[in-house]
Amino acid sequence: PRYRIATIPGDGIGMEVVPEGIRVLEAVGRRFDIEFQWDHFDWSCAHYRTHGEMMPDDGLARIRHHDAIFLGAVGFPGVPDHVSLWGLLIPIRRQFRQYIALRPVRLLRGMTSPLAGRTAKDIDFYVVRENNEGEYSEVGGRLFRGTEREMAMQEAVFTRTGTDAVMRYAFELARKRPRKHVTSATKSNGIVHTMPFWDERFASVKQAYPDVSADQYHIDILAAHFVMNPDRFDVVVASNLFGDILSDLGPAVAGSLGIAPGANINPEREFPSMFEPVHGSAPDIAGQGIANPIGQIWSGAMMLEHLGHADAAKAVVDAIETVLGDPASCTRDLGGTASTRECGAAIAIAAAA
């Protein structure tokens, strides 16, 4: 098969790691008979500086019919977040109904967790985050601006449609995993309107999955258990904000924050899904050729899986694990000596073999 992929390298190290992702996908594609057409889009903070916008007005229409979006990172000092994120990343997530943000939390072979005594079998779960509504709402504003009485308000909005959909996705995912367990992140003891609603929907949706076990924790103690008992989790489902926190905390616990992948998924496939590493544009090291490309490459593996090529995806993750065992092929952040390209090339070779 042949896929049309829209690539958006974005800013900073995004421009360095996306080519390595492509290199690896090309290599594994040759092995598994998958062809890619890469269409590049230079939408970024640099684009904003020249054109006054992160992407052209018809940007979304131009990538609407691609099979997937492969994104590096956006954001650069001097361009405020409400421009770089709310002008590119968030519109793509919302307009393409990518209402699932999926992030694996895995302690890969060759990596070290900051937790004492933990090995690969102890940390292997997914965070499923609601990615379109909830606490990330544009509803709200200020009163008495600039005075002593000033206040800011922000409305969180949880719909049954959105809540049920992310929960069903989590249960379907758990069904495919050996442990078949879903944990819900709640805070119904403190957030008295939206979170009791979240709990009600969780209780209702789980009825349809009698083969999957389920439990729930308040977000405060859940975050604590990520550290104390990461082996307890299989699939964790969370609201937009709680999922944002847990999907950074999880990789931190697994020692993989710098290499973790992310997928923004439209499960119905009405629109392209988007694959991007968890790390940002890292302006402090951009342009030096030392950025770690593994987060981008692992995101490429998630894209392969989404496109239906689980075997090719596995070959990429296996190749990453192989290279993680060889300091000469790892970048400096992992204690190695390789450049971004050398690391990418080593993974490409391993993935093609």
Add this chain to the structure above:
Amino acid sequence: PRYRIATIPGDGIGMEVVPEGIRVLEAVGRRFDIEFQWDHFDWSCAHYRTHGEMMPDDGLARIRHHDAIFLGAVGFPGVPDHVSLWGLLIPIRRQFRQYIALRPVRLLRGMTSPLAGRTAKDIDFYVVRENNEGEYSEVGGRLFRGTEREMAMQEAVFTRTGTDAVMRYAFELARKRPRKHVTSATKSNGIVHTMPFWDERFASVKQAYPDVSADQYHIDILAAHFVMNPDRFDVVVASNLFGDILSDLGPAVAGSLGIAPGANINPEREFPSMFEPVHGSAPDIAGQGIANPIGQIWSGAMMLEHLGHADAAKAVVDAIETVLGDPASCTRDLGGTASTRECGAAIAIAAAA
């Protein structure tokens, strides 16, 4: 001096650990010439079952003029959170303007952190949480209840008065510490109304503290740094919800979630402040005499500090550290063999010496 303390043991193990807190405070009081009058209030889920309410109508008036409140834990299976918490804990926090929740994150001598290679000097900071407003708001509700179109809304409300006050408290606290550093927990890249306001107020308040250094992190990466770099923090200031999460995550990282103390403070001293352990009522082990009383005792040390007895407070924490080195005086959760009373008695003896 002599203090009138309102004690509310509450539910479950609260009733077992509060007496040990009192025992230690009496012992250290004899040494430092501090007298206590303990007035007991049986407000609890048991009270609710008999009287239909967690505390009497004039409950708050009855403890209004005490010097402090010493609380165990509230909540029991069968009594919903909106009764047990919103009928006792939250009203005390709000009506007595306890707008600061203060929690120390410390790796005590004798304890083990789940993090590899961390020692006491690496984990020693405070989480300062806004405790009266923000995301814990009663403003909100449902639309289209019971239908497919159902939605729940929740308004977060941040006032300049409330935001500035918690930030000033954090800077004042940092000023008294050797490192003099404040970290703000934000999410202004995703929560577009309240969090940019939070950042503005932080930038404004810090002007008044040129002797204190400051930085800020988005809550997702901040939670990750609690695990990766706990040594980076001195005083962390956060909104009600973010502070709730961080003040469980912090103790988890320090290996102290089961023994961590908490203070709900009214800095102006118009009303009594309240001291309570982080742990809950633990119905699963209640009534067996095996609960760990250290969280309650450490909360007593925070109460002493609040009442102006830093030396007596230090004696209590030192006594806790001494006993943590002796398994025969520790409870089972810490691998020891002692009962709740034996542990409390050992700390009382060490604190009096």
